[in-house]
Amino acid sequence: MTGWLKVVGLGPGPEDWLTPEARRDLAEATDLVGYFPYVERVPPGPQVRHASDNRVELDRARFALDLAAQGRRVAVVSGGDPGIFAMAAAVFEALDDPGAPAAWRDVPLAVDPGLSAMQAAAARAGAPLGHDFCAISLSDNLKPWEVVLKRLRLAAEADFVIALYNPISRARPWQLGAAFDALREIRAPETPIVLGRAIGRPDEALTVTSLGTVDPAQADMRTLVIIGASHTRLVARADGQPWVYTPRHYRG
DSSP states (O other), rough: OOOOEEEEEESSGGGGGSSSHHHHHHHOSEEEEHHHHHHHHHHOOOOOEEEEOTOOOHHHHHHEEEEEETTEEEEESBBBBTSSSSHHHHHHHHOOOOOOOOGGGGSSSEEEOOHHHHHHHHHHHEESSSSSSSEOOOOOOOOOOHHHHHHHHHHHHTEEEEEESSSSSSSOOSSSHHHHHHHHSSOOOOOOOEEETTTTTTTOOOEOOOOOOOOOOOOOOOEEEEOOOOOOEOOOTTTTSEEEOOOSSSSO
């Protein structure tokens, strides 16, 4: 049996958001490797499931490469898009290690893109990513907080729309508040803020607020935060919560 490794994006929510390519590769895989909640999201099947904790990405990648080198068909699963703060980078980092087994280089390897959390939240809100934007992870597990803060400030000064991943957790309860404080030194209080929580899931919630009034307690680890640019606009709609969009024409 010829092995392969596919890094598969599950999207952020319902099965309807799973691509046909990802669905096919999951069905053909002999083994599923991933973080517990993502492995559980894959519909039941004959695949052997190898679930692990969230902080062992490199170990998980090495394990998957070993399985594939042994002839297994391995799907490494990630929520959202696997190339955005997810497992695709971990797999390539493991492969790039000078001490990596030579057999890993012979494994057929591909990445199946998925719908990202920021795309899902943006679609629910309107079109806040309609002009130049960037994505920043607030987690300092893999990079210093000083680097996070510097990038956030520079992005704000450059007037990008900013999508914030990993905004808050029990281990990092203060960082989103610190990020908002840093942004308030640069951006106007009326800057639109979108909080998209568990978008696509039964308990999804979308909140549109402003930089001057947003409370970090409104977010959790399942929240994608979008900070508007100076020209991001609100459009009133009947249900009271406005649409949010960033025009492609720059008026600044």
